[in-house]
Amino acid sequence: MELGKELNKSIKEIFRFEALQEYFSDGSDEIENEISRQWREAGEIDMDLMEEWHDFIRKKVEEGVKMVWIRIVEFPLNDYTKSSLYIYKKRVEYGIDILVITKEIVDKLKIDVKDFYLLDGKKVLLMKYGKSNEYLGCKLDNKNIEKYKQYRDLLIENSLPVSDFNY
Numbered sequence: 001m002e003l004g005k006e007l008n009k010s011i012k013e014i015f016r017f018e019a020l021q022e023y024f025s026d027g028s029d030e031i032e033n034e035i036s037r038q039w040r041e042a043g044e045i046d047m048d049l050m051e052e053w054h055d056f057i058r059k060k061v062e063e064g065v066k067m068v069w070i071r072i073v074e075f076p077l078n079d080y081t082k083s084s085l086y087i088y089k090k091r092v093e094y095g096i097d098i099l100v101i102t103k104e105i106v107d108k109l110k111i112d113v114k115d116f117y118l119l120d121g122k123k124v125l126l127m128k129y130g131k132s133n134e135y136l137g138c139k140l141d142n143k144n145i146e147k148y149k150q151y152r153d154l155l156i157e158n159s160l161p162v163s164d165f166n167y
Contacts, residue, residue, distance in 0.1 A: 001137065003125065003137075006117070006123070006138075007119070010120050013066045015152050016067075016117050017155060021073075022133050023135065024134045031049050035049055039079065039082075045086060047087070054091070057091070057096050068099065070099045071088065074102070075102070085165065085167070092161075092162065098161070100161075101155060101159040111155065113148075121149060122145065124141045124148045125139070126138060126139050
């Protein structure tokens, strides 16, 4: 299943839960490599590097699609998570709602779930990652839609806007 095509089909809501603390590619992604280099060297990232993704966000929001991302964070924060939070605090200007929830809260809520998308409240995409957290694709899980809707609601209710998350 191709993730980009599925996201493009969404007409009401794209909800994303990110549970991993680091995501990697095979090293061939020049944009990811440049983002990592900039963060290591300057502690800042040129947001124009992600222009294609930001254009997609802007387009979907203009079409009336609500986009909500929730990122789980564990302390102490690693560099990857810190750079992601830096990006997310800037990315909200494109119209996406980005929230943060701590691992402690997720554990108290007894939510034991990995990365997923919930599209239009009707389609669950479970993200697949390899041993080194490299993206391997996604698979459809339409058997548990109600469970994932409950997870979405609980996560949103117990998260805070990324702009309010200080570390």
